Amino acid sequence: MIALLLILLPVIGGLILFFIKKESVAKVFALLIGLLTLVVALAGVYSNNASQLHYDVSWMPDLGSRFTLGLDGLSKMLGLLTAISLPIIIIATYKNTYANAGRFYALMFLCQAGMLGVFLSMDALLFYFFWELALIPAYFLCSTWGGEKRIQVTYKFFVYTFVGSLLMLIAIIFIYSKTPDHSFALQSFYHAKLSASQSQWMFWLFFIALAIKMPMFPLHTWQPDTYEQSATAITMLLSGVMVKMGVFGVIRWLLPIFPQASQSNSSIIITLSVIGMLYASLIAIRQDDMKRLIAYSSIAHVGLMCAVLFTNQQVGLQGVLVQMFNHGINIIGLWIVADAIEKQLGTRKFSELGGLAQKAPTLAILFVVLCLANIGLPLTNAFVGEFLMFNGLFMYSPVIAGIALIVIILSAVYTFSMIQKIFYGNTVAITENAHDSSFNINAALIILVIIVIVFGVYPQPMLELTQESVKLFITKIP
Amino acid sequence: MNAIIFSAVWGVVMMFCSFLIKNKSSFRHIAVVGLLLLLIVNVMDTNGVTIFKVDTHNMLSYSRFGLLFNSIAIASTLIYVLISGKDIERIGSYAAEYFVLIFFVLCGVAILSSYNNLLMLFLGIEILSIPLYILTGSDKRNLKSNEASLKYFLMGAFSTGLMLMGIALMYGGTGTFSLDVVRTETGLYKGVSFLEIIGLLFLMVSMCFKVSAAPFHFWAPDVYDGAPGVITSFMATIVKVAGFIAFLKLCFVRMTATSAAIDWQLLFAVIIIATLVFGNITAIFQQSVKRMLAYSSVAHAGFMLFALFSLNDFASKGLLMYSAAYSLATIGLFAVLVKMKDVTFEGYNGLAKTQPVLAATNAIFLFSLAGIPLTAGFMAKYYMLASVIATGSYTWLVVIAVLFAAISSYYYFRLIQAMYFKTGEPKTEVITGSFKVGLIAVAAIIIILGVMPQYIFTWLYF
């Protein structure tokens, strides 16, 4: 029931929102729905009642596909992330005004529903459905609200990801044709009989879709443009949650279905990811645009996750699982600050900013904390994840771990230079008469910061939450 | 049989109406009534209630599949007449005759869905085509329409010639026109006859022509572009799909029988790739939405050909699904298109502002054509891909197909962009409320089929 409700709430809320014309009403209603969803998600996290956590009805009998939703530790955590992120986004952007806000929030919620569906669905075809359904609202959002180049950029983003997901569809159908009981159910997918060469092909078809979503170097070029162009609220949703769809896909579907193939391809993927990490970090160092910098740093972080996923190390996987949540939280926080600055001062260029700390100390402090989380300082939530992930990577190969660890230096470089260029130094013309961030932004950031600290000091609950999925995954790997 | 006879009869009835009734707009209603009755009798037929007991001497054979397809075709025609009947009347001064011809075409469709004899195939194709030559040229003072009908006619006749040559050779090989050859006869007809193969090759070519599969598709874009919009939507949907159904039956019976001697899958693979390439790639560049849709219909032919490529359960189901999905979406798109004053992409700019309902429904139709989940189009594509994968070979063909599907999304979403994200002042005819309702209904059906595809097949099993 909870599982179903978790998806139904945003869908219904979104559909209603389509018809709400008045902006203020839309905002209040949206916030309400978001909070309700959050409550449901929390209920899901704390309930252990299987009947509540699973929902299963016949859907396409002659295709062997059922409407199966399930909340295990992994999907609980990601569902929680998705559910948290939307209210926070709404709060943080509460003062922003959108042309026909009703539709804006409606699409946001449909997108959320799609992503929740991806995380919850235990049926391959359903998974694919939600995978696409999360994309369509995002397409409309990105190309309706945003910078002037948004339409072309979003076009690219859409076609890029669409190609990927269609390739994934082939893989899904193919595996389906090889399942013992001709069903799309997760379990029967796990037991699909694929020959070595087949699983090689299908692995890549499947993986490319996920790699594009993550995005993994060198399939990442849609990301910075999209993040830069689309309205920040949307960017938060995309980078905070949608990116996780790729990683999630690897954990829930790819690795268990193709254990051998993922073993044999691990080296190339890990190499690519590590290259991508360094590459993205180096580019981030040279960025002058705040949004682009955050985008590239996100690429670097996700690259690490992707690399660790294929090390087949329990520790590392555990790290990835918690990091998915934490990265979402941190990056959303960074976007909120970026949005606050852009909305207030009308620019994201470091070269035009400076000395903001004198004018907006609160924002500065909160931002610094989030930045520290971004570079994975101990006692922030990111540390646990990164520690475990690097640990796993080290167990896979010390050399690669050593190379990858350079990223923590580079991330410190660009993050701190970002802080310095924006907040430190003397005020410049633009920041001369800036004021501190408004209440709603502070509220949102403080919530995030609290999450950052709490899970940084005491990560154990999240680790326990994701234990079972790790065990399951490890048992899958021979 | 019901459908064949009834459609012919109702065509005659409407012929008489044309000079008995003066009020033009009433023809539409008569046609709607006729189509409703047609649908009813066909459904009756499906349930074994045949009004006319005719011994067809094994010329026609009825299967649930064919009858179900009839129902789909008739239903889509009904929807088509409902939402763009006015525009049919507006083509020229022969309102009734157009409906007459449409009914005759339906008669041809009914024949094609149940033929069991090459003669009936031939007749059906002709009964299908000849009215279309007329309808294509029905906008007489429009040179484009003239050109279209001339091209269509000449090439159609030529392909008829090819078809007849094929049939003749097949007859030479097997000694019968009936589809189900009993191949265990005395002496000569052991194994596969070579003449039959050549014949089938010719027949295949002419059928490919009818369903506008590359490289025999060249007529399609020009004719679809030149013909009056409403007629195009009829031709591009129901007629083409009927051709596919006929083709499918031919393949199921004759080509599987001869597959020992000739690898039809290879030939079809070539044709499919050619069709996808020509259809999709050329559609990208088009500036006129009408022509873009023409090319996209070619592209969809490429997808439907998968059913003929992999002759299995998925294929037949998928072809039904595809026919429904594709027909509905295209009919809807054309219904809006004929309302537009300017049918280029620019003409659609900012439609979402002025006509939100049209834009929204259009978007759904385009999603369906692009194969986005939760629309019927996705399920259709799904079945097609699944059918090929079920054959176990030629998986690379699926990859190619999928890449082209992605390309197709490129030009479909171009239209969505124009409607939603570009700003402009689109000029449209007056849009009545009922028209909007019709569009919404079509969109709803598409969604329902997309969510619950099995509903369309429930006819198949009971």
Place this chain on the structure above:
Amino acid sequence: MPIQYYIILAAALFCIGVAGVLIRRNAIIVFMCIELMLNSVNLMLVAFSKMHYALGNVGNRNAPVNIGTDAQLFVFFIMVVAAAEVSVGLAIIVMMYRNVHSTDVNFLNRLKN
């Protein structure tokens, strides 16, 4: 007569028709060439019908008499259809001639690319 002769004769006529369709620009002539193709098919069908008649009667005299009739009837139907087509086709050509005073198939060339 060996059946091959008939087939080859018909094929030759057919191909001449095809060539005609390709090399003439006058719509009427093109159409006539198509008629030529149809006739070649007719000839072939009749030949085949007699062939199958012969084959059917190999050995047993009291074979069903009407082996091969179906082919001749098919020819009959082809003629029927051809007649209908001719009426329509000529009507179309005339309509076009009315508008542009030409029967050149390439004269109207608005629909392209």
Place this chain on the structure above:
Amino acid sequence: MNLVYLVPLFPLLGFLLNGIFRKSLSKSLVGLIGCGAILASFIISCILFFDVRSGGALPVQPLFDFINIPSLKIDFAFQVDQLSAIFLLIITGVGFLIHVYSTSYMHEEKEEHFARYFSYLNLFVFSMLLLVLGSNYVIMFMGWEGVGLCSYLLIGYWFKNDNYNYAANKAFIMNRIGDLGFLLGIFWMISKLGSASFGDVFTHTAQLSPTDITGITVLLFIGAMGKSAQIPLYTWLPDAMAGPTPVSALIHAATMVTAGIYMVARSNALYSLSAVAENLVAIVGIATALLAATIAIKQNDIKKVLAYSTVSQLGYMFLGLGVGAYTGAVFHVMTHAFFKALLFLGAGSVIHALHNQQDMRYMGGLKKYLPVTHITFLAACLAISGIPPFSGFFSKDEILAAAYAANPVYWVLGVIGAGMTAFYMFRLYATTFLGEFRGTEEQKNHLHESPLAITIPLLILAILSVIGGFVNVPAVFGGNASLHQFLSPVLTTENVKELDSSKDFMLMGISVAVAVIAIIIALAKYIKKPELNEPRGLGKVLANKWYVDEIYDALIVNPLSSLGSFFKNVIEKSGIDGFVNGVGTFIQYSSRRIRLVQNGKVGTYIMFMVFSILVLWLIFWNQADIINFFQKIF
């Protein structure tokens, strides 16, 4: 009773209070909270110390599971043994004095900045305590990075000045380089032993192969390099002088930089098993000591001189660790904490008196204006120069003796370094306090001794640095080396060779003599005519710190940043994204070409049909070959 968690708790509370209510609290209250927190933890540290003294190491105090997954378990646990007890005392004690000092030193700051400053200080002490108390390497690493962060915050305390910010970034990034090594070391441990807690690691060293041990120790030492400013990662420390002087005192004398020493000493069980690592440590240490000393000779900024002297002293400590004199190193950490803090605070007092004038060339003759500062400063100078019986003498001598035992070359270099130390310290002393005043008139008018809040800590520290050496009087002086015995449970002394007393005396004599000579030269040279003009030749090189920063920029920073812009502008734009867009453009282009086939002529269309019939025929004719061809490919 379990008080351990209180030790870090108080500073944490202080940090939170001062941080959150920084706008509302008054300065005096802020100062009270700040100092009170440290005082409280100092008191508790004393209690703990005496517990340890009497009852030996306390049991490990687990607070909660930090990470607890099937394959890895890391407690959030504290551990107090002899070593950490000593460090607790040093940190909290010196820290407390510095806090007190700061209340007056930073008094000009606005309220919230004042509060910010104290919250930073408290946070710093907190993380330092975390580092020392942690019962496994991960917790230690938390404190490790925490102090790095705090030094970043404190160096960049005056964030309006961009140079300071750069210095802060530099400090943090250099530290991160070290942390990389540290992390790798931890991972190596975990991958081999499945645990990072001291207890497990030190008891299961048998399971580690020699390469493992060497690898782990070297990697950990890289971390120490960063934190304790050893070659090649030392350049951040002098720049860190950008921060307020008390910060320099706290971070760069008493606490943070000694973290490296602590860590190596803590892991002595590992280091003592790897000769390679020990030699590396020793060589790096002595090299750093000498290099920094040479640079310090030519610095004119009073704080810079002290900074380089710190680097050099740290070098000595590592030398001690390297040659196995762990106790000596820790001993030197302690004494160094006293006199170096004293030196910095004295310098701070001077700077304070001269209104932020840091250049020695504009000082001089302050003896009569700042008597207390002068006396205490002199004591500190003597201590650091290793003049008996000041504290520095004992500790440094112990290290040198051990060095001689290990390898006389170390000793020779060490003595040279000691001489240089004495020289530049008294150069500093002379140019600052002796001679006559060279500042502006109005500075001269405002010259006055600093308030009590400054002078009292100076006096306390002075006393400590005078007598601090007596906690560990070596046997040759009839002492009982009590520190030695106290630390013996945690620090191995196995590979320290005992020298016979006569040789010991001889070495001491030489080193003291060298120091004295150096002092005399310095005084003679600089009382009368301190060098005011720009140095030339070698002096210029030294004054420019051997151009190390420039070299780093040229070798590492610039290449990386240009590589970054290459990626950004070439690879990303033209390469990857170019390819992606290229696909799109190619499709567009082919569309423009292919549509020309559709030329609107019936003849062409039918021609195409006929030819494609032929093609189909050919395909059918050669289908077997084609099929084989495809099967070859797929």
Place this chain on the structure above:
Amino acid sequence: MTVTEILFWFLSALALFSALMVLVSKNPVHSVLWLIVVFFAITGHYILLNAQFLAIVNLIVYAGAIMVLFLFVIMLMNLSSNTEPQRNSLVRLAGVVAGGLLLVVMISAVRSAGEISHSTATMNEGDIGLIENLGKVLFTQYVVPFELSSVLFLSAMVGTVVIGKKE
């Protein structure tokens, strides 16, 4: 060399020759006349094959009605050799090549069709071509297509009206 064989060869040659003439003759009227000749030749073949009914129908429907219809149209438009549009020689060549290749294909097919290698078309015996037999079959077995072809005619009629009628 029997009479029938002579006739066969003669008629074949006539048919092919006049078919070619249809193509090459500039004047559309001539083409029509040559086509009529072709139809006569084919009719002759029908007679040889003892398919009288078809022979008659071919003569009446094709050579008669249809060709006359063509003739009317051509004269209505008074097309003549000087109004006749000409393709450029390259296209012509291509057309001839295409036709020729198609012929090659079909001949090769026939030659490789083993099943008919020895079978012949019986010439002047067998009465299946007689109106009687054909009629029987037409109105028993082929009644459905016969009736349905009426639909074809209806649509053709309607179409001709729609297209042809002046407004």
